[in-house]
Amino acid sequence: MAEYVGKPVLRYDGIGHVTARTRYVDDIQLPGMLYIKVLTSPVHKGVIRHLDTSAAERMPGVAGVITAKDVPGKNAYGLIPDQPVFTPEHIRYKGERIAAVAAVDEDTAMEALEKIKIDIEEQEPVFDPFKAMEPGAPLVRPEGNVWEFNSGKTRKIRFGDVEKGFAEADVIVEGTYTTATNDHAPMEPQVSVAYIDETDRLAIYTVSQDLYFHLGMLTAIFNLPMNKIRYIGGTVGGGFGSKNDIHCDHVAGLMALKIRKPVKYRHTRREETAYTTKRGPWTFYFKDGVKKDGRIVARYVKTVHDTGGYAGMGPYVVDKNSILVAGPYAIPNIWVDGICVFTNKPPCSSMRGFGIINGTAADQLQTARVAEAIGKDPWEVHFINAWRDGDLGATQFKVEAAGLIEAMKRAAELAGIELPAHLKAMSSRGR
Amino acid sequence: MKKRGIGISVGTHPAGLKGGGDPSQAQIRLKPDGTFDLLNGAVDIGQGCKTILRQLAADELDVPLENITHQNIDTDTGPMCTGTFASRVTFMDGNAVLAAAADLKRKIREWAAEYFECSPADVEVANNKVFVRGVPEKSLTMGEVGAMVNWGGKFLVGTGAYTPGPGQQFDPETGKMTAIASLAFGCCVAEVEVDTETGVVDVLKLVQVFEVGKAMNRLLCKGQNNGGAMMGIGFGLTENICPYYPSMDFAVHDLTDYVITTAADMPPVMVEDIVEVPHPNGPRGAKGYSEMTASLAGPAILNAIHNAIGVWVTDYPATPERILKALEAARA
Numbered sequence: 112m113a114e115y116v117g118k119p120v121l122r123y124d125g126i127g128h129v130t131a132r133t134r135y136v137d138d139i140q141l142p143g144m145l146y147i148k149v150l151t152s153p154v155h156k157g158v159i160r161h162l163d164t165s166a167a168e169r170m171p172g173v174a175g176v177i178t179a180k181d182v183p184g185k186n187a188y189g190l191i192p193d194q195p196v197f198t199p200e201h202i203r204y205k206g207e208r209i210a211a212v213a214a215v216d217e218d219t220a221m222e223a224l225e226k227i228k229i230d231i232e233e234q235e236p237v238f239d240p241f242k243a244m245e246p247g248a249p250l251v252r253p254e255g256n257v258w259e260f261n262s263g264k265t266r267k268i269r270f271g272d273v274e275k276g277f278a279e280a281d282v283i284v285e286g287t288y289t290t291a292t293n294d295h296a297p298m299e300p301q302v303s304v305a306y307i308d309e310t311d312r313l314a315i316y317t318v319s320q321d322l323y324f325h326l327g328m329l330t331a332i333f334n335l336p337m338n339k340i341r342y343i344g345g346t347v348g349g350g351f352g353s354k355n356d357i358h359c360d361h362v363a364g365l366m367a368l369k370i371r372k373p374v375k376y377r378h379t380r381r382e383e384t385a386y387t388t389k390r391g392p393w394t395f396y397f398k399d400g401v402k403k404d405g406r407i408v409a410r411y412v413k414t415v416h417d418t419g420g421y422a423g424m425g426p427y428v429v430d431k432n433s434i435l436v437a438g439p440y441a442i443p444n445i446w447v448d449g450i451c452v453f454t455n456k457p458p459c460s461s462m463r464g465f466g467i468i469n470g471t472a473a474d475q476l477q478t479a480r481v482a483e484a485i486g487k488d489p490w491e492v493h494f495i496n497a498w499r500d501g502d503l504g505a506t507q508f509k510v511e512a513a514g515l516i517e518a519m520k521r522a523a524e525l526a527g528i529e530l531p532a533h534l535k536a537m538s539s540r541g542r
Numbered sequence: 543m544k545k546r547g548i549g550i551s552v553g554t555h556p557a558g559l560k561g562g563g564d565p566s567q568a569q570i571r572l573k574p575d576g577t578f579d580l581l582n583g584a585v586d587i588g589q590g591c592k593t594i595l596r597q598l599a600a601d602e603l604d605v606p607l608e609n610i611t612h613q614n615i616d617t618d619t620g621p622m623c624t625g626t627f628a629s630r631v632t633f634m635d636g637n638a639v640l641a642a643a644a645d646l647k648r649k650i651r652e653w654a655a656e657y658f659e660c661s662p663a664d665v666e667v668a669n670n671k672v673f674v675r676g677v678p679e680k681s682l683t684m685g686e687v688g689a690m691v692n693w694g695g696k697f698l699v700g701t702g703a704y705t706p707g708p709g710q711q712f713d714p715e716t717g718k719m720t721a722i723a724s725l726a727f728g729c730c731v732a733e734v735e736v737d738t739e740t741g742v743v744d745v746l747k748l749v750q751v752f753e754v755g756k757a758m759n760r761l762l763c764k765g766q767n768n769g770g771a772m773m774g775i776g777f778g779l780t781e782n783i784c785p786y787y788p789s790m791d792f793a794v795h796d797l798t799d800y801v802i803t804t805a806a807d808m809p810p811v812m813v814e815d816i817v818e819v820p821h822p823n824g825p826r827g828a829k830g831y832s833e834m835t836a837s838l839a840g841p842a843i844l845n846a847i848h849n850a851i852g853v854w855v856t857d858y859p860a861t862p863e864r865i866l867k868a869l870e871a872a873r874a
Contacts, residue, residue, distance in 0.1 A: 112601075113600050116594075116597050116598060117757060117759075117760070122592075242788075261714045266717065267715065267717050269716045288856045288857070290777075291784070319625075322617050323617060324625045341618055343616040345620070346585070348588070350587045350588075354587070384797070392784070392787055447717070463836050467555060467833070468840075471551070471837040471841060472858055475838075476854070479549070479841075480854070497552070507718045507720055512724065512755065514817060514819035515554065515727040515729070517727075518552070518729045519729045522550075522750070522751040525815060
């Protein structure tokens with residue numbers, strides 16, 4: 112019997128990676144390939160009143176200029192497809208794409224960008240999600256600044272009866288926590304190479320984490336069926352969720368379709384940090400009802416997520432956070448209100464954990480405070496509340512193959528911490 | 543003054559999309575020399591899916607690992623995969639590969655049953671051979687099978703797909719939503735030293751343990767655990783694009799100001815381990831867990847800071863400025 116599963120088999124492509132035999136997208140050089148640079152919005156919010164690219168188009172060395180007018184299909188993409196490839200009119204964040212130039216090299220393309228004449232009527236932006244929620248706040252979006260879930264302006268999770276839980280509790284513990292805007296900073300920044308291949312199809316070398324997911328979005332933008340796009344990828348130099356969103360493929364593809372020459376669009380590290388989607392910042396408010404013995408009997412959580420100028424995966428991230436923000440605990444009464452707010456910032460989307468890392472960051476400070484409030488060792492609070500097989504989570508899923516207690520026992524052992532006997536006797540297999 | 547403290551954190555992580563409905567497919571074909579091509583559409587983003595999917599295919603087909611190539615190069619040839627995200631590839635693509643290998647084995651058995659003139663139920667595919675159970679003279683190497691199948695005008699391709707279930711919406715009133723493929727778990731213990739004059743935090747020791755169902759490959763787990771730990775330290779102590787949030791003033795745009803951890807920031811003592819509670823639906827019991835490796839170090843460190851200096855820093859990252867302000871507020 113072959114038994115490779117469980118064995119420390121060497122990485123299939125590992126030697127290739129560390130000896131630079133792996134070919135990444137930026138390694139690809141095609142004959143006659145042109146380079147793309149993108150004109151982005153210099154203001155946080157505004158309306159484009161006039162755009163004139165003719166001087167850039169006439170510049171020697173420039174092969175083409177594209178704007179919103181050059182999108183043959185839907186000028187929108189994203190998990191919630193609300194972000195234009197090039198904005199035709201409304202600017203919702205500093206860095207939003209307006210036009211792209213393809214030229215013989217990147218310097219020439221940069222020079223050409225300066226020749227694009229643009230008249231923007233600047234408007235008052237809003238950055239603070241709490242201010243954005245107030246009546247009369249500047250509108251990031253015509254439909255309002257708060258995302259509408261199928262449950263209204265909050266993602267509602269209602270499990271048990273939190274008021275009853277608070278009434279039964281010996282102690283109430285409250286806390287507010289915030290997490291910051293994070294960048295994925297993958298080793299390989301965003302890059303795309305596009306050309307029309309020998310069968311007259313659009314071929315794109317991509318750094319996408321999700322070939323089929325993005326292929327679907329690109330068919331809508333290019334107005335092409337799936338089999339007219341050859342989407343080439345599969346090996347990526349890190350992504351951490353930044354490559355769950357398209358950043359270069361749509362621009363490179365549109366340019367190749369227009370000028371029918373090979374093009375490369377790659378981010379500098381500065382462009383990568385400034386213009387790609389981010390892990391959005393959050394504010395968490397927790398209120399716990401706790402028994403003296405350490406049992407958490409009610410947990411109320413209100414979260415506010417700042418998703419920037421476009422939805423991207425913001426509402427999805429709030430959904431996923433809401434499922435697990437109450438932690439891996441058998442709490443009989445849980446109430447979660449998750450709110451997703453638009454502000455005039457670069458769009459926030461997925462990053463490693465889809466909001467769960469943020470929820471854990473908050474819930475674990477709160478749970479440590481619970482232990483402090485009742486004078487218990489935090490291990491005790493984690494152990495007695497930890498999910499066992501058959502427990503229900505906040506959205507009523509049934510926990511199976513639970514393993515938190517087993518992980519905690521091993522971590523304590525490796526940290527040289529002697530747990531009390533009654534905790535060591537516990538198991539996820541039952542209470 | 544330098545003060546030391548210990549903090550802990552625990553967490554859980556699901557595999558796959560919230561609400562489910564994120565399938566993966568796989569395809570395995572038998573070549574004329576008895577080796578195999580495994581194709582799927584998952585992206586190898588550094589996590590090592592090419593490696594573990596081959597391990598699963600080799601085990602299921604019971605053939606040497608080096609006899610299986612893996613390719614995921616484009617959407618012309620790669621079967622569908624929702625994508626490499628949400629710690630889903632081990633679980634979804636792993637199950638799809640097992641299904642494809644089982645399908646190919648069934649097809650090899652049916653072909654061999656005709657050749658050996660027996661029932662497919664009596665044919666075994668094992669140890670890189672195809673043979674009739676209990677009849678040693680009726681046996682072919684996989685190389686012989688590959689040649690006879692392909693040069694004989696047949697094409698044996700195993701296909702498989704997996705989804706944990708149909709996609710689900712949240713109930714608008716209660717939020718009920720039960721589609722979770724698997725839940726992995728973890729625990730982190732951090733020991734820190736806080737300089738109360740400068741606010742600088744040194745992580746002296748970090749212990750991380752993850753419960754992963756079944757570790758497909760311990761080397762790759764080690765990579766995830768240590769890499770995730772460093773990302774978690776950055777989340778806890780340094781990483782912030784908007785230092786004056788919600789203002790966009792001084793938003794940072796390069797890696798001089800956006801401080802990610804490097805090898806130089808590794809705690810002097812860094813320990814990782816895994817424990818295994820097999821999941822009934824996971825490939826060989828595996829769960830998806832890798833994103834969680836970055837979730838636990840941050841809160842463990844902030845809890846350790848509180849343990850060291852007696853005041854809470856409740857905003858991530860716990861920069862020296864925030865620590866000094868919290869100390870100042872406590873003194874006032």
